[in-house]
Amino acid sequence: xKRSDILQLLQxxxxxxxxxxxxxxxxxxxxxxxxxxxxxxxxxxxxxASGRPLTFDAAPLRAIRTVADVLDFLQxxxxxx
Amino acid sequence: MNPNAVIISGGSRGLGLVLVxxxxxxxxxxxxxxxxxxPDMAALAKEFPDRFLFEPFDSxxxxxxxxFVGKVFAKWGGIYGLVNNAAIGQDHLLAxxxxxxIGQLLDVNLKAPILLTRAVVRRMLLGxxxxxxxxxxxxxxxxxxxLTVYSATKGGMDAFxxxxxxxxxxxxxxxxxxAPGFFPSAMSSxxxxxxxxxxxxxxxxxxxxxxxxxxxxxxxxxFAESNITGMTYVVxxxxxx
Ligand SMILES: NC(=O)c1ccc[n+]([C@@H]2O[C@H](COP(=O)([O-])OP(=O)(O)OC[C@H]3O[C@@H](n4cnc5c(N)ncnc54)[C@H](OP(=O)(O)O)[C@@H]3O)[C@@H](O)[C@H]2O)c1
Numbered sequence: 001x002k003r004s005d006i007l008q009l010l011q012x013x014x015x016x017x018x019x020x021x022x023x024x025x026x027x028x029x030x031x032x033x034x035x036x037x038x039x040x041x042x043x044x045x046x047x048x049a050s051g052r053p054l055t056f057d058a059a060p061l062r063a064i065r066t067v068a069d070v071l072d073f074l075q076x077x078x079x080x081x
Numbered sequence: 082m083n084p085n086a087v088i089i090s091g092g093s094r095g096l097g098l099v100l101v102x103x104x105x106x107x108x109x110x111x112x113x114x115x116x117x118x119x120p121d122m123a124a125l126a127k128e129f130p131d132r133f134l135f136e137p138f139d140s141x142x143x144x145x146x147x148x149f150v151g152k153v154f155a156k157w158g159g160i161y162g163l164v165n166n167a168a169i170g171q172d173h174l175l176a177x178x179x180x181x182x183i184g185q186l187l188d189v190n191l192k193a194p195i196l197l198t199r200a201v202v203r204r205m206l207l208g209x210x211x212x213x214x215x216x217x218x219x220x221x222x223x224x225x226x227x228l229t230v231y232s233a234t235k236g237g238m239d240a241f242x243x244x245x246x247x248x249x250x251x252x253x254x255x256x257x258x259x260a261p262g263f264f265p266s267a268m269s270s271x272x273x274x275x276x277x278x279x280x281x282x283x284x285x286x287x288x289x290x291x292x293x294x295x296x297x298x299x300x301x302x303x304f305a306e307s308n309i310t311g312m313t314y315v316v317x318x319x320x321x322x
Contacts, residue, residue: 036226040177057172058173058227058271059271
């Protein structure tokens with residue numbers, strides 16, 4: 001999946017919760033209210049959209065701080081350049 | 082029956098190793114297993130040639146586990162105690178967790194100790210009593226994200242403890258659980274220092290558990306004439322109150 005498509009899915013998750021969704025890649029996840037369960041949902045949406053199973057440990061998630069980290073992680077995990 | 086033979090699963094390192102050394106120091110014969118040997122296993126075999134046995138195998142291999150129990154019974158003429166300690170940890174959100182990992186957790190943490198207990202109980206019933214201690218976890222009683230299936234196995238073992246205690250109490254076989262809070266080990270190494278700090282801050286005794294904290298409870302459950310069975314003892318510095 002393209003990075004921009006993953007970002008759009010992330011923004012939709014924020015929007016559905018009534019949180020500001022126009023977020024930059026540099027935004028801190030704690031500042032925009034994007035929590036680990038939101039990450040879990042985003043991963044499931046990426047999995048569904050890409051048709052590729054996507055499973056991972058929780059440990060690397062704890063090092064993720066920004067929107068860019070989320071996109072990097074999911075692009076790598078889903079095998080996309 | 083030889084009242085001194087105790088099987089402790091997963092005694093190669095971590096809590097299991099502390100338990101093995103402690104029970105050996107009390108003069109018992111100890112048999113343990115794990116998937117891999119550690120230098121401590123060779124050292125203990127040298128120090129206690131007549132009272133220590135280690136064999137490397139995976140507890141998912143039920144035939145190997147059965148053979149091991151038979152060997153311990155034959156070697157020391159009976160089995161007095163069993164400590165179900167071997168387990169694997171988890172660090173996954175359920176929705177994104179590989180299905181195989183769920184199977185492994187259920188096999189190693191729930192099915193294997195139940196089968197090991199069955200094999201041992203069959204000998205204890207013939208021998209006239211015994212003690213079983215299951216090492217569970219505070220996760221069996223409290224909720225922890227990313228530890229869902231692990232928690233289910235530990236809660237399952239606490240439930241197993243209660244029902245087995247009812248089943249076997251009349252034959253002098255007492256069954257209890259010790260549910261530790263978090264302590265530093267290979268298993269808890271996935272917890273970030275920040276998370277361990279949070280647990281420490283929320284603990285009334287202001288420190289994390291260490292393996293040795295469990296020993297007074299183990300001594301009571303394994304060796305004392307206490308009339309205690311079917312109980313789960315939480316050892317966590319009060320963090321769950
Ligand atoms: N650490 C904690 O914070 C904590 C908290 C509460 C409860 N507990 C419980 O305390 C007990 C000991 O934990 P620990 O932290 O000492 O763990 P640990 O350091 O990871 O040691 C686990 C032991 O079990 C063995 N083992 C694991 N899988 C096995 C398998 N499939 N077959 C045979 N042996 C196996 C390991 O050896 P191999 O890997 O070589 O097989 C090792 O000897 C566990 O029941 C755990 O659930 C731990």
